[in-house]
Amino acid sequence: MTTTLKLNDKELLKQVKECSLPPELFTHEIQLKLSWILINRYGLEGATKKNCEIKENYYVNALKSKKFNLPLTKAYTEILHHFMERSSAKDFDKLLREFPRLKFDFKELVKTHYGYNILKEHRNEDLKPNPNRPILFTF
Numbered sequence: 196m197t198t199t200l201k202l203n204d205k206e207l208l209k210q211v212k213e214c215s216l217p218p219e220l221f222t223h224e225i226q227l228k229l230s231w232i233l234i235n236r237y238g239l240e241g242a243t244k245k246n247c248e249i250k251e252n253y254y255v256n257a258l259k260s261k262k263f264n265l266p267l268t269k270a271y272t273e274i275l276h277h278f279m280e281r282s283s284a285k286d287f288d289k290l291l292r293e294f295p296r297l298k299f300d301f302k303e304l305v306k307t308h309y310g311y312n313i314l315k316e317h318r319n320e321d322l323k324p325n326p327n328r329p330i331l332f333t334f
Contacts, residue, residue: 204232212249214257221253227297230275231287243272270305 202210210216211229229249233242247268254263278297284290291298 204228208232208249211253214253216253216257218258221258223301224291224298226250226271227275227291227301228287230271231279231290234272234276234279239272239276242276243269246272267305270308274301274304274308 207216207225207228211221211225216225230242230246233245233249236242237245247265250268251263251265254260275297278290278294282290282293284293296304
């Protein structure tokens with residue numbers, strides 16, 4: 196079995212797109228890395244759109260699940276982008292070391308970003324982007 200540690204960015208993206216990444220490897224860290232790859236390729240707006248398309252397809256076809264959460268997927272992209280802008284890290288692993296909250300306290304970052312728990316509420320609601328909404332992280 197392939198492990199995520201041996202996959203380069205191109206191969207990881209390909210496997211998620213093709214739904215060939217084993218579901219047990221589709222972890223929180225992999226979802227962050229997917230956002231990282233997409234932001235670097237397409238910028239925030241393009242990455243948000245691509246991330247939603249790719250992950251929804253993966254949920255339906257690989258995970259056989261209807262539990263895709265559109266606002267949470269957008270949050271992965273927006274929150275990661277926020278931290279990428281505040282870092283000089285050119286490597287995903289370095290970014291996680293610099294901001295361990297991304298890996299270990301993401302649920303709280305999401306609550307802070309949206310102001311409520313989107314993990315249970317608004318699973319399918321397409322929250323409209325609000326460029327005036329500040330990201331309210333405290334360090």
